[in-house]
Amino acid sequence: MSTTPPPLPPPGEPQPPQQPYAPYPPPEQQPYGAAQQPFGYDPAQQPYGYDPQQQGYAPYGPQYGAAPTWKHAIGGMVGTALGVLAVLMMGIGVVVSQVIGAKYGGDPMAAQGDPLAIFSGFLLLGGMAAGLLGVVASIIGFFERDRKRLFAWIGLGINGLPLCCVGALTALGVAALLSMGGLPG
Helix, strand or coil, X not given: CCCCCXXXXXXXXXXXXXXXXXXXXXXXXXXXXXXXXXXXXXXXXXXXXXXXXXXXXXXXXXXXXXXXXCCECHHHHHHHHHHHHHHHHHHHHHHHHHXXXXXXXXXXXXXXXXXXXXXXXXXXXXXXXXXXHHHHHHHHHHCCXXXXXXXXXXXXXXXXXXXXXXXXXXXXXXXXXXXXXXXXX
């Protein structure tokens, strides 16, 4: 019995009929959930007596227990990286704004056209945006299954602390502005 298919006729001539549709997996396979070997598995055909148990491979699956959980949550790692970026951006922005304050004697209206003031604003706002994205990524890291959540906690702390500090400073600024009678004008 030959296993090679017959040669195809040249283009333009009638083609041979195709094989009828066969369902997969074959109907002789056991029902779902029953212990069974992989489709086409024959232990007698394993080369050189291959056995994953003897080769040092640790099997896992429903019959052996859960898969190993040694990876960290990807959302937590992204949140931690964004938190480090946010802290660096906000720290550099604060230092640049202190340099601007020393340059103009503390008068914020005198520094309005200064490129350093614009750069400082971009750093502070970019750090806030990175911090908000880092908080979201860290929270997503808590919901990843079979992952360690260490970096999710670290990312939430690194991102949450500067955001809380900036929020508190904003609240103090608004309170001071309201106590002086509102916006000057």
